Amino acid sequence: MKSGDVLGEFVRQALAEGRDRADVTAALTDAGWSAREIEGALDRWAVSPGLPPVPRPSAYVSAREALLYGLLFIALANVVIYTVMLGFGIINRLLPDPTEIYYSGQGVLRWPIAALIAFLPLFLYLNHRANRRGDDQAARQRSLVRRWIASLVTLIAILALVCDLVTVLYVFLNGDLSSRFIAKVALVAIEGALVLAYCREELDG
Structure with a gap:
């Protein structure tokens, strides 16, 4: 029997005999179990009078x-990536740099537009499915898959925002800040903040 099963069975028997949770905690602490293990084992059981x-x-x-x-x-x-790509393309057109040569072909904007047409409806559909499956809020909160994936995306979003900030500071120290650059980093920051807000809802929901 695994140690976790042994601990869980001991807690169950102790609670079934009417032992106080504080006494159970003290006994397990003296036996060498950590506070986290004890709390987890006790949280697995609810005590109801007569049951x-x-x-x-x-x-x-x-x-x-x-x-x-x-x-x-x-x-x-993909929605975030291609939104940023589309935004960068629009910014390059609205705020051109005379020292650089840009191709005037529409392909620069057509590819992210085509990708968004494909991925945005897919995202909205899957999000609707996830919310519909999450009608049982208690079950949704216990999904390890949802929490792990949301945590991974949150980590990536935070790293992207940190890199965005480092880039801004580096360019500022070099004295190369421009309106076009500021517009691009602002777009990245907004996208990162939106992703964090979305993932926070997933983690808290």
Whole structure:
């Protein structure tokens, strides 16, 4: 039997015998269990008068949710990337740099537009599916897949914002700030903030 199973079974028996949670915690602490392990074992059971310890639902992993949330955040990543690409192309046209040569072909903007036409409806559809499957809020909060993927995307968004800030500081120290550059870094910052807001809802929801 695994150590976690041994601990869980001991806590269940102790609570079934009417032992106080503080006494159980003290006994397990003296036996060498960590506070986190003890808290986790106690949280697995709810005590109701006249009933044996009632098990609380635990976190779960679902292959179907892994597919759903994996596709959802891949679609989100493509929407963000191609929105930035489209924004950069528009900024380059509105604020041209006379020292650089740009191709006037529409292909510079057509590719991100085509990608957004493909990925944006996919993202909206998958997000709708995820929200519909998340009607049971308690079950949604226990999805390890959703939390892990949302945490990974949050990490990437934070790193992107930090790199954006470092770039701004570097260019500022070089004295090369321009309106076009400021517009681009502002676009990246806005996209990163929107992603963080979206992922925060997923982590808290």
